Amino acid sequence: MIRVVVVDDEALVRSGFQLILQAAGDIDVVATATGGTAMAEIARHSPEVVLLDIRMPDVDGLTILRQLRALPDPPVVAMLTTFDSDEYIAAALREGAAGFLLKDTDPQQLAGLVRNLAGGGIVLSHKVIRSVVDGYLDGGATPAAAGRVARLTAREREVLTLVADGLSNSDIGIRLHLSVGTIKDHVSSILTKLKVTSRIQAALLAQQAGLFRGN
Numbered sequence: 329m330i331r332v333v334v335v336d337d338e339a340l341v342r343s344g345f346q347l348i349l350q351a352a353g354d355i356d357v358v359a360t361a362t363g364g365t366a367m368a369e370i371a372r373h374s375p376e377v378v379l380l381d382i383r384m385p386d387v388d389g390l391t392i393l394r395q396l397r398a399l400p401d402p403p404v405v406a407m408l409t410t411f412d413s414d415e416y417i418a419a420a421l422r423e424g425a426a427g428f429l430l431k432d433t434d435p436q437q438l439a440g441l442v443r444n445l446a447g448g449g450i451v452l453s454h455k456v457i458r459s460v461v462d463g464y465l466d467g468g469a470t471p472a473a474a475g476r477v478a479r480l481t482a483r484e485r486e487v488l489t490l491v492a493d494g495l496s497n498s499d500i501g502i503r504l505h506l507s508v509g510t511i512k513d514h515v516s517s518i519l520t521k522l523k524v525t526s527r528i529q530a531a532l533l534a535q536q537a538g539l540f541r542g543n
Contacts, residue, residue, distance in 0.1 A: 329356045330446045333373060335366040335392065336381040336408060341431065345379060345438070352439035363387035367395060375403050376446045379429070382409045382416055390419055397424045404445045424526045427451030447496030448515070450528045477537040479521045487514045492531040 334345045342360035349355045358373040363384035382389035396402045406427035407420040417428050441451045490500045497511045524530050
């Protein structure tokens with residue numbers, strides 16, 4: 329079972345996500361929380377995935393994201409919002425979010441997106457990619473992105489391309505006929521060589537270097 333905590337200031341949103349995900353069978357929403365109770369609930373339940381509203385009146389999502397990323401073994405975090413402002417998207421990605429979901433995401437896709445997050449994949453809607461990628465790269469990456477990518481081995485570039493396509497570790501392993509452990513080792517090496525802290529930041533550098541195949 330994939331353990332999930334949903335954090336949102338609106339009770340209807342929390343209950344809606346909980347109902348949709350619990351129906352999947354392999355996902356357990358172990359808690360829902362507001363911004364003020366989020367860290368306590370996450371500490372209590374140790375979820376693999378946190379779906380986190382970026383704008384909340386008590387404690388905002390970016391503050392919680394920073395706190396989660398500082399943990400020794402942080403959960404995977406995807407930001408939830410009705411807003412697609414470049415400012416908020418870029419800030420969440422720079423803080424290490426693994427994805428950014430608009431709240432109008434198709435409910436039928438939600439469980440699959442959570443599975444992908446839990447498996448090490450990234451989730452970033454194409455609408456968000458189009459709105460943020462240029463601004464994010466201008467502010468968070470150097471013009472030498474292609475040079476950074478050139479430091480990678482041929483296999484690492486192949487893995488990076490699949491990471492940029494949003495594939496999970498297991499899916500990449502199947503595609504390349506490699507074990508999940510080997511893929512994890514490659515991803516760790518890629519992040520170190522690219523001097524980034526998350527898969528999604530690596531994917532955006534891949535976009536700048538011309539490796540990204542998504543659209």
